[in-house]
Amino acid sequence: MTSTLITGIGLLSTQSEIDDVRDAAVVLDGDRIAWVGIGNDAPAADDRVDVGGRAVIPGFVDSHAHLVFGGERSAEFAARMSGQPYSAGGIRSTVAATRAASDDELRQNVHRLTRELINSGSTTFEIKSGYGLTTQDESRALRIAREFTPETTYLGAHVVAPEYADDPTGYVDLVTGEMLDACAPHARWVDVFCDRGAFDADQARAILRAGMSAGLAPRVHANQLQHGPGVQVAVEMGAASADHCTHVDDGDIAALADSGTVATLLPGAEFSTRSPYPDARRLIDAGVTIALATDCNPGSSFTTSLPFCIAVAVRDMHMTPTEALTAATVGGAKALRRNDVGSIKVGARADLVVLDAPDPIHLAYRPGVDIIHQVWRAGAPVRRAADER
Ligand code: NIG
Ligand code: FE
Numbered sequence: 040m041t042s043t044l045i046t047g048i049g050l051l052s053t054q055s056e057i058d059d060v061r062d063a064a065v066v067l068d069g070d071r072i073a074w075v076g077i078g079n080d081a082p083a084a085d086d087r088v089d090v091g092g093r094a095v096i097p098g099f100v101d102s103h104a105h106l107v108f109g110g111e112r113s114a115e116f117a118a119r120m121s122g123q124p125y126s127a128g129g130i131r132s133t134v135a136a137t138r139a140a141s142d143d144e145l146r147q148n149v150h151r152l153t154r155e156l157i158n159s160g161s162t163t164f165e166i167k168s169g170y171g172l173t174t175q176d177e178s179r180a181l182r183i184a185r186e187f188t189p190e191t192t193y194l195g196a197h198v199v200a201p202e203y204a205d206d207p208t209g210y211v212d213l214v215t216g217e218m219l220d221a222c223a224p225h226a227r228w229v230d231v232f233c234d235r236g237a238f239d240a241d242q243a244r245a246i247l248r249a250g251m252s253a254g255l256a257p258r259v260h261a262n263q264l265q266h267g268p269g270v271q272v273a274v275e276m277g278a279a280s281a282d283h284c285t286h287v288d289d290g291d292i293a294a295l296a297d298s299g300t301v302a303t304l305l306p307g308a309e310f311s312t313r314s315p316y317p318d319a320r321r322l323i324d325a326g327v328t329i330a331l332a333t334d335c336n337p338g339s340s341f342t343t344s345l346p347f348c349i350a351v352a353v354r355d356m357h358m359t360p361t362e363a364l365t366a367a368t369v370g371g372a373k374a375l376r377r378n379d380v381g382s383i384k385v386g387a388r389a390d391l392v393v394l395d396a397p398d399p400i401h402l403a404y405r406p407g408v409d410i411i412h413q414v415w416r417a418g419a420p421v422r423r424a425a426d427e428r
Contacts, residue, residue, distance in 0.1 A: 040069040043418070044084035049092035049397050051075070054369045055382035065095070067389040070417035075383060090393045093412055094401075096364060098162025098390030099345040100371030100381045103282050103303055103332035105194075106152045106187075107145055107180040108170045110136025112337045116311060125312035127236035127264065129338045130170070130198045137170040137180070146183050152335060153187050155343035159409075162390035162416040163371070163380045165332075167230060169194030172201075174218045181225035190375055192228035193219070193255060196246045198237050211242050215249035228279075229255035233269035240268035247276045256376070262286045263308065274298045280330065280374040285309065285317045296326040301374040303330040304366070306351040307340035319356040330370035331363060346402045346410070353403035360400045389418035 044066050051063035057075055064081035066074035074082055115129055137145070149166070156164050166188050168180035177195045184191045195214040203210035219229075229250025233243040237260075247257040257276050261269025263283035270291040273281035281295065282303040295302050302322050309316045323329060331348050334340040342348070349363040358366070372381025379388050393413040394401060401410055414422035 041086060042066055042068045042073065042084035043086040043088060044081055045088050045090060045095070045391065045415075046078050046081060047089035047091050047093075048078070048095045050094045050399075051383065052094065052096045052364065052399050053383040054097050054365055055384040055387075057384060063095070065383065065391065067415065067418045070389055072383060072385055072387050072389050075385060090413070092397065094394045094396055094398050095383075096392050096394065096399050097368045097381055097383050098392055098414065098416060099160045099367045100369075100375065100377070101156060101161040101164040101332050101335075101345060102190075102280065102330050102371040102374035103305060103334050104156070104164055104166055104343075105169055105334070105336035106149045106166045107168060107184055108133050108137045108148065108337055109140030109144060110337065111341070115338065116341075119312060125314070125339060127198055127232065127234065131201055133170045133337055134172050134201070138173070138176050142179065142183065145180070146186065149183060149187055152343055156335075157414060157416065157421050158411065159344045159346055160392040160411050160414055161343070161345055162392075162414065162421075163190065163375070163377070164188055165190040165192055165228070165375060167192040167194040168222065168226075169197035169230075172197065174213070174221045177218055178221040178225060181222050185225050189227060191226045192230045192258065193222040193226040193250060194230045194232070195219070195222060196231040196238055196243070198232065207242070211238075211245060214246055219249055219253055223250070223253040223255060226255055228258050230258045230260060232260040233272055234260065234262070234267055235264045240272050243269070243272050244276065247272070247278070251276075258282065258374075262291065270295060274300050279376050282332070282334075283308065283317070284322065285314065287317070287322070292322060292325045292327060295322070301328045301330050301370065303332050303374050304352065304356070305332055305334035305340060306348050306356060307342045308334045310351055311340050311342075316351075316356045319352060319358050323358070323362060328370060328373055329362070329366045330374040331366040332371060332374070347407070350403045350406040354406070360403050363403065364399050389415055391415040393424075
């Protein structure tokens with residue numbers, strides 16, 4: 040196993056119980072972090088990389104992404120920017136394109152998008168199914184997703200499949216029966232879109248319960264399009280995360296604050312659907328644990344960039360730069376119930392991002408600028424500095 044000393048770190052933002060360190064160094068041993076501290080105290084290692092005074096942060100944890108799909112919906116985006124509203128119905132046009140795509144086309148698209156994620160600093164990412172909506176197409180999506188991440192989510196309950204438009208109960212039976220049996224071996228999580236145009240509270244409970252009986256852990260798309268029961272269902276079922284939380288009331292916030300359920304905010308969706316942002320300040324001030332994720336999908340949020348989401352969260356959702364960085368790293372890890380990623384500490388996976396900046400504030404301060412200098416994932420350089428490429 041090779042060890043690497045990363046030194047010359049101007050500011051190390053650990054996102055762990057270790058305070059941020061100036062003039063820091065980190066030693067990677069194989070795929071783990073072996074040592075963290077002041078540069079002058081660093082032990083010797085096989086290799087040495089000097090990052091020239093740049094800031095270093097943990098790799099981002101993108102806990103919410105829909106990457107297995109065919110086609111794209113730029114015309115729908117353009118129509119929205121001219122005043123058309125967003126609705127869950129758009130999902131069905133991606134379902135048709137996904138069903139029509141070959142395995143290789145889907146795989147290549149996921150490969151391209153995961154490269155984008157890694158290049159923008161995300162070293163852990165979740166991938167959902169949800170654009171197949173048949174037993175065969177959902178299990179195919181999850182098999183492909185598993186080639187890229189262990190964090191795979193069964194989202195057969197994205198919307199009612201077009202074939203079941205007149206029989207939503209029949210579709211819930213499929214999602215909780217034959218489709219679940221085919222998908223559970225390839226998934227860690229079960230998710231349901233509990234919102235207008237998708238599934239109601241009773242359907243969502245039935246879907247989550249069935250998934251949990253098959254060994255999957257629950258998460259919920261909740262309160263994106265309107266206020267509804269999604270957040271309460273997520274908390275009641277012990278979901279790891281309630282995602283979106285755009286329309287929440289005091290009762291929802293109190294329930295989240297009292298629970299182990301993370302509120303995952305997805306500002307890319309509000310940005311691209313021109314909708315009001317979730318009230319991050321109210322959630323944080325009430326003690327709710329927050330994650331920030333991209334929601335990358337071709338309909339409501341076609342971005343793989345957590346730096347972009349951080350910039351929006353700071354500028355428009357009134358999160359401090361530190362809160363936004365925490366939400367995109369250790370917050371995402373909590374939303375995936377992981378403690379080996381999202382922070383820099385001895386024993387954690389060696390996932391580091393070297394920024395071409397002296398301070399992580401630059402993630403929001405330099406919107407739209409690629410300030411990712413290097414990315415290390417499980418101890419390996421997965422994005423090299425421009426002058427080493
Ligand atoms: O998270 N909310 C449901 N699903 C996606 C949107 C999917 C689409 O429009 O294709 C979301 O925003
Ligand atoms: Fe989503």
